[in-house]
Amino acid sequence: MALTLSYDAHSEIGLVRSNNQDSAYTSPRMLMVADGMGGAAAGDLASAVATWELRRTDENLDDRIAAARAERLAAEDAPAPVPAAGEDDPGDLVDVLTVMAGTLARANERLVELVEDDPELSGMGTTVCGFVLDNDRLAVVNIGDSRAYLVRDGELHRVTRDHSWVQTLVDDGRLTEEQALEHPHRSLVLRVLNGSTQYEPDLGWLDIVPGDRLLVCSDGLCGLMTDAEIAAVAAAGLPRQETIDRLVDLAHAAGGHDNITMVLADVEADGAPGEVAVLGAAASVTDPGRIEHTASFAPLETEAPMDELEASERAITEEERYALTGRRKASTWAKIALSVVLPLALLCGGxxxxxxxxxxxxxxxxxxxxxxxxxxxxxxxxxxxxxxxxxxxxxxxxxxxxxxxxxxxxxxxxxxxxxxxxxxxxxxxxxxxxxxxxxxxxxxxxAPTPDPSTTPAPATPGGTPAPVDPSASPAPSVSAFTPVGTPSPGLTTPVTxxxxx
Structure with missing residues (x-):
């Protein structure tokens, strides 16, 4: 049985903004949302750059994972392990995360290049959040305050943690979730892709089963309402498109003051693969990297001829430079003084x-x-x-x-x-x-180590051990997402x- 993803996506400007700085990318193996920021500094371009890089990775994902695995084994100087029947190689999990870390690093480097080419783009940045399917697990990628959720057995669970100022206050118990939605600094994001070398994405794994529902969204949705309000719609068991429409209506009712982007997916067994789609800014912004620029150079202007006085004065100065005796003109001494004092003054001022x-x-x-x-x-x-x-x-x-x-x-x-x-x-x-x-x-x-032999097994009312139901779904838990440390940008060795x- 192979797990597959069936999905729908939506991206719009919202009710207030003048342009859409969100982007989304969906494919049979990748569900991603990127929320650009920077206003006039081209947040739409930043989210598009990240989305284009995600798509390039997805186009040859298996080859990239294989290359990361080969490099890891070479670094470990170890033969390829042979997993037991029905089990995955634990190292493969690291390899997928390594590939995604490298993808974010390349997107970040591209932002650096764009700002170097056009300094007016300085200040742009983007979040990246979403899932990558690998067999029966999902790699989870997150940087910023876009958000990923899991719906299982009618309950909504937040998978990612916002990298925002208000989230730290909520974690410290100084704000409630409702208060965070109204906080004046709710838009202050602590980690994004913005060309800085200090970005730190969260990378981890989430186990999934058929029947699970996944939601990835920008803060145009999750930044306007609580998880309970989202759960009332997302976990209601409605068809995907109807669920998306109702969530958009909720965002509009809450003000719709930001771009609204979301991807909703159902985990199925042996389902038909979905179509590849690019939404939002990434579908409309032109990729500067694909435009060929031709440099044109104007000929240097010919230096204007010196007048006779300047030529004569220069000749005298040159002659006096090597003379054993002779007096310099006052203008010559003034020029010498300026040639020393002026640079010194500029140096001190600088x-x-x-x-x-x-x-x-x-x-x-x-x-x-x-x-x-x-x-x-x-x-x-x-x-x-x-x-x-x-x-x-x-x-x-x-x-x-x-x-x-x-x-x-x-x-x-x-x-x-x-x-x-x-x-x-x-x-x-x-x-x-x-x-x-x-x-x-x-x-x-x-603490003393308990004796396993003295631990009673769960029993039925009749006193016999309770049988284990092999068909029962595993209990969902946010702890199912185990963040893994991020490699340095571009690093393709195992994640620590x-x-x-």
Whole structure:
């Protein structure tokens, strides 16, 4: 029995926006949504770039997975494992995630190239969220605040976690889900593809069974209503197109102030493969990479001839340069003074301007054993620090996962104070998670090991062990999605978990 996906998709401008910056891509193996941002800075182009890269990967996905697997085995210097009958090679799971990590890296690099070609595009970015089918599992890809859901047995489960400011407040218990929808900074996204080298997507796996329903959407839907409101429609068992229409109506009733894009899919056994489709900005924006530009060079203008006075003065100056004696004209001394003073003044002015610029920058780095916020840049000139300590956070570097501890020691640049606050909160969350993990491990190692032989089996009212129903569906759980650490951009070696404490 092979699992297949049957799906429908929808993308629209909404009731307020003037253009659609969302994109979507659907195929028998890939369901993806990308929400562009940047307004005049071409958010539609950013989401389209990510979608085009996803499609290129999908067009030869098996070959890319095979190449990643071969590289992994070569790096491990190990023969290809032979899985038991009916089982998948666990390494293959890593290979699919490696391929998707490389896809996001290429999309991010493409954004860098576009901004270098046209600086006016600086500031554009995009989320990416969705699923990749591999046998009886789904690879889950997420960066940003677009969202993926699983509907099983009439219940809606959120699969991904938003990389947003309000989500950190909800996780800390400082906001409810309803309050987050009205928060003034609900649009502040902490992680996106925007050309930065510090993007960190979540990659993981979700086990699926026939009868499951999948929903991937931009925040034009999930940013306007609670999960309970979405569940009332998505988990009602309606046909896919009717479900999409009703969800769009809900988004409109909530204001429809953002683009609305969603993909709805049903997991089936041996179903017919769906059609490949590109929606939204990716279907209408022209790919700059496919346009050939021809450079035209205007001939250099011929230097205007010097007048006789300038020619004579230059001749005299050249003659005096090698003379043993002789007096220089006042104009000559003035020129010499200017040739020395002017560059020196420009150099000093440039240095002062550069220093003033550095004092507008912010970064997060170490202050003894703690995480701290600085103004300036993490460098020294002539023995003087180019940074000023603004505040020391309570987070200790030793409590962070090694990956994040190294990032702090190397310094993390932030664009503004809001980004600094959100990064400090995220680091504090990572540290708290590590502290909890270490405490749990310590308690587990100290607890006595129970004797399996004394553990009673579940029994029926008559006293006999309850039989196991092999046809029962596995209990759905958000924990079914196990995030896996992200490789460095372009890396095609096995994925490791940077957040391991």
């Amino acid at each position: 240095a002062f301007g550069w220093y003033q610029y550095t004092q507008t920058r912010l970064f997060i780095g170490p202050a003894d054993a703690n995480v701290a916020l600085y103004r300036g840049i993490p460098d020294r000139v002539l023995g003087q620090d180019l940074s000023t300590l603004l505040e020391t956070d309570t987070t200790q570097i030793a409590d962070l996962p090694p990956y994040y501890a190294e990032k702090v020691r190397a310094s993390i640049p932030v664009n503004d104070m809001a980004a600094a606050r959100s990064t400090l909160i995220e680091l504090r969350d990572k540290a708290n998670q590590c502290i909890a993990q270490r405490k749990a491990r310590a308690e587990a190692s100290a 978990a940077p957040e391991e404490c």
